[in-house]
Amino acid sequence: MAIFVDAPIWPAHGRRWAHLICDTGFAELHAFAASQEIPARAFDGDHYDVPAESISRLLSAGATQVSTRDMVRILRDSKLRSMRPRSAKPGYASRRIAVGAGIVLAAAQGAGQQPPERAALSELGFAALAVGKSLGDVVARAESSRPALDSVVVVGAFEPAPALAQLQAVSSDFRLADGGFASLDGRTRLRHRDGAEIIGRVHWPALRE
Structure with a gap:
């Protein structure tokens, strides 16, 4: 299992956010997120949104930092980007982009x-x-x-x-x-x-x- 996190460049709610992904499957990603006490509501289809202040802790736990461009490539090559399951995201009625x-x-x-x-x-x-x-x-x-x-x-x-x-x-x-x-x-x-x-x-x- 390989866990990846990109740079926290995405602004929202007065903070900077990064994306956390896994290249082997969502079960492994969810397990890692749970071990780091990342809430389920942070899951957004094919990644978790994580705040900038958590990056060092995630790296210490075994995540590898990559560029956003590389993250997109990893998701595409692993066939996980197109799946985008939304069942773990509260309020979503389906897996489609709404x-x-x-x-x-x-x-x-x-x-x-x-x-x-x-x-x-x-x-x-x-x-x-x-x-x-x-x-x-x-x-x-x-x-x-x-x-x-x-x-x-x-x-x-x-x-x-x-x-x-x-x-x-x-x-x-x-x-x-x-x-x-x-x-x-x-x-x-x-x-x-x-x-x-x-x-x-x-x-x-x-x-x-």
Whole structure:
């Protein structure tokens, strides 16, 4: 069994975080995490999120420090990255990457506009709908969604059609053939070509500050 940890470069909740993985299987990874008193809620699909202050202790316990690039390669070569089991993560309803649709309706409310129907969003693969009067409001609502969301695609809606069109564009670019999403996870933060803001969990606290 080989346990690996990368550098703590990921900011969240006022701290820096690293990833802890194993190249032989999740059972071994969970056993090591338990021996180091890492809580089960820190497991995120194919790795544990661990704070910077725990790195020296994990290295003393036998973990090997590698670069983030090498960590991705190790996960890919071990065939564990694509599995991403989420059953150990509280709030997840399935093993799929869960992405929510977020719509800022501040400008539309005066005209009495309504967001797209949930059924239409479900057909596009979105697991939840979060509506608010600002970006921070939408993100706060998305964070409390169940199932828990990896990312939220936020659009500003003046009327339903443009919002749905933006969400369709994102869905077209990132959905897999079987309907799941690809390349969107808790580290995501990007602006889609059609104007949608795609935001992962790790970025949500900053938007509420």
